[in-house]
Amino acid sequence: MTITTAELADQRHLLGRTILLMGKSLIEAGSELKRAEDTMNRLLQNSSFLTIAEKEEMAVYVTINAIFLREKTATVDFVSIGPRDFDLTKISRLNQLSRAYSNQTLTVEELYDKTKAVVAVSPQDQGAWWAYCLLSSSITLILGGSLLACVVAAFIGLVMRQAFFSLKKIISNVFLLEVCATFVAGLLAAIFCNVTQQDPTLLYIAAIIPRVPGINLTNGVHDTFDKYYISGPVMILESLTSLVSLSLGIVFLQFLPFAPVASGQIIFTSVPLLWQIVGSALCSIAFAVIIHAPKHLFAAIGLAGVVTWCSYVAISGAVAGNLLNNLLSISLLSIVSQLLARRCKEPMTMFFIPALVAVVPGITLFVGLNQWFTGTMTAASLTFSNVLLSLLALAMGSLLGDELYAIFFKRLWLKKKT
Numbered sequence: 001m002t003i004t005t006a007e008l009a010d011q012r013h014l015l016g017r018t019i020l021l022m023g024k025s026l027i028e029a030g031s032e033l034k035r036a037e038d039t040m041n042r043l044l045q046n047s048s049f050l051t052i053a054e055k056e057e058m059a060v061y062v063t064i065n066a067i068f069l070r071e072k073t074a075t076v077d078f079v080s081i082g083p084r085d086f087d088l089t090k091i092s093r094l095n096q097l098s099r100a101y102s103n104q105t106l107t108v109e110e111l112y113d114k115t116k117a118v119v120a121v122s123p124q125d126q127g128a129w130w131a132y133c134l135l136s137s138s139i140t141l142i143l144g145g146s147l148l149a150c151v152v153a154a155f156i157g158l159v160m161r162q163a164f165f166s167l168k169k170i171i172s173n174v175f176l177l178e179v180c181a182t183f184v185a186g187l188l189a190a191i192f193c194n195v196t197q198q199d200p201t202l203l204y205i206a207a208i209i210p211r212v213p214g215i216n217l218t219n220g221v222h223d224t225f226d227k228y229y230i231s232g233p234v235m236i237l238e239s240l241t242s243l244v245s246l247s248l249g250i251v252f253l254q255f256l257p258f259a260p261v262a263s264g265q266i267i268f269t270s271v272p273l274l275w276q277i278v279g280s281a282l283c284s285i286a287f288a289v290i291i292h293a294p295k296h297l298f299a300a301i302g303l304a305g306v307v308t309w310c311s312y313v314a315i316s317g318a319v320a321g322n323l324l325n326n327l328l329s330i331s332l333l334s335i336v337s338q339l340l341a342r343r344c345k346e347p348m349t350m351f352f353i354p355a356l357v358a359v360v361p362g363i364t365l366f367v368g369l370n371q372w373f374t375g376t377m378t379a380a381s382l383t384f385s386n387v388l389l390s391l392l393a394l395a396m397g398s399l400l401g402d403e404l405y406a407i408f409f410k411r412l413w414l415k416k417k418t
Contacts, residue, residue: 011049011108016069018112019043019060020079022094023067025119029094030086030291032219034226035349037062039098043111046102064231080233085123086215086291088350093118095347123292131289132157135357136206141267142279142309142358145202152192153206160185160210175245182208182249190259201262204370205363208246210290213239214360215353221395243362247369254374261374264367264383269317273310280309280358288354297350300340304355307331312359322364322386327395327400329359334401339409352398361390 019040026036040060061068068078097114100106106114112263137150145153164181171177189203219238224232231260254261271279284305285298293301312329319325333355334348341348368383 003107011047012054012071014112015043015047015050015108016071016077018108018115020067020069021075021112021119022098023060023062023114024079024081024092024113026091027062027064027067027081029090030084030088030215030219030353031349032226033062033223033228033231035347039095040067042098046104047108048104048392049108062228062231064234067183081158084216087123088121088288088291088293088353090118090292092294092346092350111229114348128289129161131157131286132161132210135286135290136160136209137239138207138279138283138286139358139363140202142271142276142283143202143266144271149198149202152185152188153203156185156203157210158205158317159188160207164211175241178211178242178245179249179252181211182246183253186250186253188258190253190256193260198260199261199263199265199371201264201266201367204250204262205266205366208250208366209363211242211246211359212362212366213242214357214361214362215291215374216242217362217391218353218356218360218394221391222398225399239362240365243365244369247366247373250366250370251373262367262370264371264376264379266367269313271313276310276313277306280305283309283358284354287357291354293350293354294346297344297346300344301351301354304333304336304340304351305358307336308355309358318320321392322361323389326359326361326390326396330356330394330397331401331404334398335405335409338405343350361387361394364390 022043023036023040026039027033037060040062044050044055044058044060049113050058057071059070061070064081066078066080068076070076091349094115097106097111097118101108101111114266133154134157137154140150140153141147160181163184163259164177167177167180184202185207189200189207192198193200193203216235220235220237220239222232223235226232250262281302285302288298288301310327311332312325315325315328333352337348337351337355340346340351344350365387366381368380368387371377371380371383
C-alpha cells in the first residue's frame, strides 16, 4: 500500500504529538528524565515510515519543566510538565505501549489513542489508608522499635495521611501543608512517648516516612549523574525543601512543654533476622501501594526489598560508615531489579524504587535536620556528612549494579542465544 505525501505528513505530526504526550506523562508519573527521554527516542527510532535523514532531523530534549521536540531544522515544538506525582502503574502501561510500537505491533495512530487512554486514567487512592499504616509500622519494626511502638506507628501513619489530605483542601502551599501535617501526626508520637518515657526518634520517623521524598531524591541524584546538570540538582533541591518542611513540623512540636526531644539514635543491627525479613518486605509492598505500583508485582517488590535491607544490615554490622554498606546494598538492588525487570518484562524502576524506601538517606537527613534545628550542631554535622556519603553511594551503587549486570548477565544471555 502506497502512503501519500499528505498521509506521511499526518503520521509525522501524530508521532510528534505522541512522543510529547508520552514523555510528559512519564515524567509527571515519577519517571527519571533519562528513562523518559530513552522511551521517546525509542519511539522515534522505531518509526518505520521515517527515513534515516528524517530521524536525524528530529531530536528530543527533556527538562524538569518542559520537553522540546525538534521536527525539522527550524521547527521546534514543546510541552510543559505539570505537577509531578507517582504512578508506577501508568509508567508500566506506557512502557508496554512503547515496546509494542517498537515491535511494530501498533501503528502510530493506535499508539496515540492508547496513550491518551492510559493518561486519562487517574490513580485511585481510596482504600490505601492501610498502606500508610503498614509503612509506618514496618519501618519502625526494622529500625528496632518494640511491637507496641509498631502499633502506635500504624496509627501515626494513618493520622499523617488523613491530616495531609484534609489540610490539602484548605492549604495551597505545599511547604506549609507538610509542616502542619507532620505537626499533627507527631502529636500522637509525643503523647505516647511522654506517657511511656521512651525516645520518640522512631515514632517521629513514622510520622514523616509516608511523605519522605525518596523518589525525587533518588531521581535527582541519578539524573545529575546522567548529565542533566540543571534538572537533576533542581529535583535534589526540591527534595531537600520537602525534608526541611517535614523536619520543621517535628521541631515546632518539640517546643511544646510535654513533647520529648528525639535523641536521633537508631540501632537496627540487633533486630532479629525474621523481623528484618518480614518488616522489609511489608515496608516495600506498602510503599508500592502508595505509589500505585502494579499489584501483580507486589511479591517481586517484596523480594527486592528483603534483599536490599538484609544486605544493608549485614554489611552495616560488619563495616563502620555509610559508604560501603549503601554502595554494596544498592548495587545488589540494581542487579536484582534488572533481573526481575527482565523476567516480568517491566521497567526496573518498578522494583528499584519501592525496595529503596528503607535505605534512601531521607530518614538520616531528617535526623540531621532535627539535630541541627534543636541545637546539637556536632551531631548534626556528622549526620550530614553521612548523608552526603549515602547520596554518593546511591549514585555509584546504581551505576555499578547496572554495569555488573551488563557485563555478566547480558553477556551470558547473549552467549546462550549464539
